[in-house]
Amino acid sequence: MARELRIPKALTALPAPVRWLAVPVALTCTVVVLIGSWSSADSQVEVPRPSGKAADYCRALSAALPQELLGHARKDPSPASPYTAAWGSSPRTVLRCGIDRPEELDGEHAADWSPTADDVTWWSQKLSDGGYRFVTTMRAAYVEVTVPACAAQNSFDPAAALSSLVNAKIPG
CATH class of the missing domain: 1.20.5 (Single alpha-helices involved in coiled-coils or other helix-helix interfaces)
Incomplete structure (x- = not known):
């Protein structure tokens, strides 16, 4: 039937x-x-354009960056650049070297929490999505590490893990 x-x-x-x-x-x-x-939007990262010594320091830092950070594999953003690196997938931690000095360092956020690890001081900024942005201070090149919410057990851990390399490659 x-x-x-x-x-x-x-x-x-x-x-x-x-x-x-x-x-x-x-x-x-x-x-x-x-x-x-x-092909999510976070695969695109604005690439800094440092010049002179800052570019040299950033290229040296890039060559020394680890292939794994806190258990997350390195997956660099596009376009490929010696001034950017990323670890993890989604969310992911992103490093940009040679950024312009953040204007916020002169404004009301200048006194925000600034932790230090391995003689590197990081100015911090809480982001609207719950993550954090850390920027080195008092260095020959500014390094930014953006850590999305839930990307690390402690939001400062990725920046702290990279501090010894920043200290070794970018003079204060």
């Missing part, structure tokens, strides 16, 4: 060509959404 295929009433009201295209269009839209989510 053959089973009869039942088509929902909403679909039977549509013309036949529309019914035939409904499933392929739905599948195509699903694929587009999935591909869009794979």
